[in-house]
Amino acid sequence: MPELPEVETVRRGLKKFILKQKLQKVEVLCEKSFVGESDLVVRAKVQDIRRFGKALVIDFDNLYSLLIHLRMTGQLIYDGKERYAAGHPSENFVAELPNGQTRVVLTFDKGTLYFNDQRKFGFIKVLDTFDVEKEEFIEKLAREPWKMSGDEFFEKLQRHKDASIKAVILDQKVICGLGNIYADEALWMAEIHPKRKAGSLSRGEAMSLLGAACAVMEKSIELGGSTIRNYVKADGTRGNYLDSFARVYHRDGEACARCGGTIEKIKVAGRGTHYCPVCQK
DNA sequence: CTAGGATCCTGTCAGC
């Protein structure tokens, strides 16, 4: 998905558009994508929008909340006076909606929020606001990298010493926010080979990786993740901001920006993994 | 407990 920076971008954007608006109607087009009783939030006002790792929470003033996880291909597209779209970048950002990938439609006073999700791994769930933090995956979520000490991170690596470092930093119970792209980017920045066993990293390498995870995600949040704005370029053509942001992701065959080596693509932890075999040790 | 693979689902793309 949509990794942490994208979800944070959605949160900030949505807050601007739907805060204080009343939800008028919920249409569930795909049962799998919506859990719970939708009537509980109808006619309630949006009080706040929070984020837990890669999960988004819309709190309503009647103490019910919508927990949203975009997983791999989820997107939230708000269509009001103007359109705001973020999440997994695709033509849906600019398409006529609803379409075949629209799973849930939330109608507000001044606009409509579409939850699109090609692969249906994502979901929206109605919860009592006080129960959000009791959801199992949220309860188990590790700290975000900028809130984690080097010592804590290093200790966690020892607990998973025999797993590849890439698999470990993708584990949201170890450190939260990184997904397949930012994991590759952080490992490149820290000059660490993705297949290294987590236990083989020195304390210094662990610190450097933690710093890289912070740097990569903070910079992406600053640039606004994947949104309609950086999907549709000024001249009207389409582009993905990752094409300019990423140093290794989807750059196999290209020259490494640091050492000129050739970026390779391999499989680690069951995921496509991009790295420079020359400078990542 | 950990590590790794299969699995959920739809769509696209490379290669025959």
Next chain:
DNA sequence: TGCTGACAGGATCCTA
């Protein structure tokens, strides 16, 4: 053109 398998910005479940 039409088919096939591989793969995809995530996380859980199952097995060893």
